[in-house]
Amino acid sequence: MSRAVSGRPPGHALLRIGRGSFLVHRRALVVVVALAVLLAAVVVASLCVGESLVSPVEVCRVLLGRPSPDRLVVGTLRLPRLVVGLLAGAAFGVAGALIQTVARNPLASPDVIGVTHGAGAATVAAMSFGVVSHNALPYLSVGGGLAATLLVYVFAWRRGLHASRFVLVGIGISVALGSLTQLFLTKGDYLVAQQAKVWLTGSLNGRGYDQAAPLALVLLLALPAALWAGRTQRSVSFDDDTATALGVRLDQVRLGLAALGVVLASVATGAAGPIDFVALVAPQIARRLTRTIQIPLLSSALTGALVVVVADLLARRLFAPIELPVGVLTAVVGAPYLMWLIVRTRSRSGGTTS
Template identity: 50%
Template sequence: MTDLVPRTPGRVTFRLAVPPVSGVLRQRLVRVSALLAAATFLLFCLGMTVGDIPFSLFDVVRAVLGTGDPGTQLIVQELRLPRAVAGLLVGIAFGIAGALFQTTTLNPLASPDMIGITQGAGAAVVAGIVLGWDGGLSTQALGLLGALIAALLVYALAWKRGTTGYRIVLVGIGIAWICTSATDYLMARGERFQAQAALGWLVGNLNGRGWDQVVPLAVAMAVLVPAALLLGRLMRTLQLGDDLARGLGTRVQPVRLGVLLAGVGLVAFATAAAGPVAFVALAAPQIAQRLAGTAWPPPVASGLTGALAVLASDLIARKLISDTELPVGIVTGVLGAPVLLWLLVRANRAGSGG
């Protein structure tokens, strides 16, 4: 049984008898999420129409559903679907992770690729490539290990009777540069073919992605995304400030650490699958927040915005230059850099830019 009770314009409270759950539905957020989901599905299918053998959108949809021409099904399901699913999941993971970091630190610049988490995962994976430990499972494990080490260093060095978003960002920038320097050293030390493989991965790339990269990411997200959404209700109290959040019964540091670990896991597995796709975790939550008109980056809408950004950028990267597939990270970098500049200008105008 469900009770829907309108309380304020644009919001509806709901209460479920089984399971005993209650909450508030923001109608604008629901509409925006539905539109983002529809646009994401459209781009998901459009991406599979591009290739040496072009297909119509109708043919792709039929092939994904397991109907239509057997030859089309083989090409779509075995060759193009893994890439599309990888782009979808990577975008969702980066978008949700960015929303988690930005909300818990109260800083729109606190995205994983700004505070060293992505760089930590990247340095570990490049070390694996240079040292000959590449491969699907080991890449995932190395990405997770590198991201965890970077995150724990940021958390420990930012600790002073607790942590604040400002200290996390400052310390994270330092950790990011340390990891970047370590990656450059590994690139210089490796053989030419190893450096080429690492460079292609470091840009952020969906070319040649298969089920061996998709499956570990999907399994990790099946665990981490529900955990991140469950932490969302407690996380929003942190926006009121640590003292007030404690007064409302929120255990500030455990919640912040839990959010950090969930975000780190999403970033690590997404980075291991497609490389450090630039600016998605930074820009997607900010775009979703403004579309939804909320006071914080909404995780679900941020994930959908991230997926839309990655799939759109991948489509542009494949169509921009004929007979050439650019890495998706080049396009996201070009599109995301203006968002970073805008956030910096906005922070300075608001008096929070340092």
């Protein structure tokens, strides 16, 4: 009765901003606010902790642009690295949400279906053989990610894009590209190959505004496309017959969502390296927190940023003064989660067929 009177689905509220009004999911809004507050607290903690401890008050003074004796440590040494982690985590989170929506499979993510492996192979080849300048690496990563996705799309297409075939083909392409990357490492210069190996683990060490700038630009330019993706996700989540009956052009919509996810994941890989499992874990955490039908993009972005920043903080302090690559920490959490997800998916499919 209340639904008929209000005209709103249950669990939703009408948010008015100026002359406009938006229908928002109440729980999703609460989750977004909670994630934003938690992320802000972790950001301050990350800027406080290091070889020398800085008080939260001084960190806030630096962030607000006020004079502080810790401006060099916080603003010059720690903040640029943190910005790269935030942007890369957000990009991985949104990319994973989009690709899992297209594949309709929680196992699908840029690092599973070959996107980050394609970006990584292209970047390692450029680093090992010195074919391009260092500033061009993020753009080369995009080309490698797009090429890998195109291969997956071509081999998985058989009168349509089947979700399970898309994931299986992507895993095969990932293995092949991983072998190709190892070949590049053995053929290139030894010192450069060692730098490439560190980059392949996903590390924020030495990252700064030079890497953050192209990533921030891509995220800004992708904002209109992300708004469109958020509106389109619900229709793509339906089965093919239902979506077609609703007038959705599935092939074009899936291609657009996948292309956006690939670009975001590839640019993030070029900036911070292939930080594995963030794009796999973040969307599923966000979906379980919000309990929405489709994977929420904003919550996925915040969750991805939170995962990367927390992992980087732990990587810096767990074995100090030894600093681990952030990708090592995300792999420690992500690999068991992937195995649990595979077992859970198998048990569900087994229960369905029996």
